Amino acid sequence: MLIIYLLVAAVFLLSFANGANDVSKGIATLVGSGVTSYRKAIIWGTVWTVVGGLIASVFALELVRTFSADGIIKSTIDLNQSFPIAISLGAFAWVIITARTGLPVSTTHSIAGAICGAGIAAVGFDGIIWSFLGMKIFLPLLFSPLLALGISWLITPLIIRLSSRLHRYCLCLEVKEPVTLRANIGESAATLSQVATLPETKVMASQKENCEQSLDSSHKFEVLDILHWLSAAMASFARGLNDAPKIAALALGAGALGAHLPISTSFIIVAIAMGMGSILAGLKVTQTLSEKVTPMTSQEGFAANLTTSVLVTLASRFGMPVSTTHVSSGAIFGIGLKHGKKTVKWRTVLEMIFAWIITLPVAALLAYIIFWIIN
Numbered sequence: 001m002l003i004i005y006l007l008v009a010a011v012f013l014l015s016f017a018n019g020a021n022d023v024s025k026g027i028a029t030l031v032g033s034g035v036t037s038y039r040k041a042i043i044w045g046t047v048w049t050v051v052g053g054l055i056a057s058v059f060a061l062e063l064v065r066t067f068s069a070d071g072i073i074k075s076t077i078d079l080n081q082s083f084p085i086a087i088s089l090g091a092f093a094w095v096i097i098t099a100r101t102g103l104p105v106s107t108t109h110s111i112a113g114a115i116c117g118a119g120i121a122a123v124g125f126d127g128i129i130w131s132f133l134g135m136k137i138f139l140p141l142l143f144s145p146l147l148a149l150g151i152s153w154l155i156t157p158l159i160i161r162l163s164s165r166l167h168r169y170c171l172c173l174e175v176k177e178p179v180t181l182r183a184n185i186g187e188s189a190a191t192l193s194q195v196a197t198l199p200e201t202k203v204m205a206s207q208k209e210n211c212e213q214s215l216d217s218s219h220k221f222e223v224l225d226i227l228h229w230l231s232a233a234m235a236s237f238a239r240g241l242n243d244a245p246k247i248a249a250l251a252l253g254a255g256a257l258g259a260h261l262p263i264s265t266s267f268i269i270v271a272i273a274m275g276m277g278s279i280l281a282g283l284k285v286t287q288t289l290s291e292k293v294t295p296m297t298s299q300e301g302f303a304a305n306l307t308t309s310v311l312v313t314l315a316s317r318f319g320m321p322v323s324t325t326h327v328s329s330g331a332i333f334g335i336g337l338k339h340g341k342k343t344v345k346w347r348t349v350l351e352m353i354f355a356w357i358i359t360l361p362v363a364a365l366l367a368y369i370i371f372w373i374i375n
Contacts, residue, residue, distance in 0.1 A: 052240025
């Protein structure tokens, strides 16, 4: 039973690290374009990440099968729970280190590397189905950032053109003078009078200048900013939808690993831990993607989020383990290249690419060592 508790703890830690490093991928554009503050953006991204992680338990089960040992290891007969524990801890160690240093890396990439390292330690190099890893994991990871960059490059001008008209409008929540409501309570002569004072509110769509001319007070929300908030929610939801099954697969283990947790319990643990990591440790990577890659407008941030959410949601539905990090970063790179090469902060970009390159071997080495120690 102790080994099961260790497995749950290892999966919880990996989920926490995932939240710390990956919450930024859906909400960095909100801060980078000046729409909101870090605190509000991270809370918004956390909520939708947790929702996506929970919905994944019924929507994205194909990814659980992709990341189970049955499809990766030729024979799982001799495996035990130390295999997913080594994978979880190996991936966790690398992801949490990069989260603390502000480098956005891929949890998917880290898990893939850890699977290779723990697999080699457990069954040897020839015991791994490398063709499956190449087709189902490595190719999607390789091409997803390039695809995101290309789509972002193409649709950003279209989004800017379509949103230029919306940019002139806002939704106004107008608060007028309070209205007093009076109701008599009781039937005797000594009737009590109950008074309630409520503000009269009115929601209207209007041009910006009209919002400023409200009779009393109003809260103004630009239509484009509302769409940007919604796109950030979609991207965060898609991230939870795509990442939770990969981590839950480790908690569930492979079909031959013996006793597991129920599917619903695994996803709940993963989603809660992702939310905790997002809230408690998601700031540094968000700062990197918001401020240290390229300047962006609200229209461009909306386009990047739209690209990320559509690609990652489709990938989740069809069991393709793309990296939200690679997709969202590729979309933001596309914005920078559209501005011109001089607007891109190449030192940060090169540091990110270097971190992506070494993620596989470092996670593999860590998982290999941890598996050897446990056994």
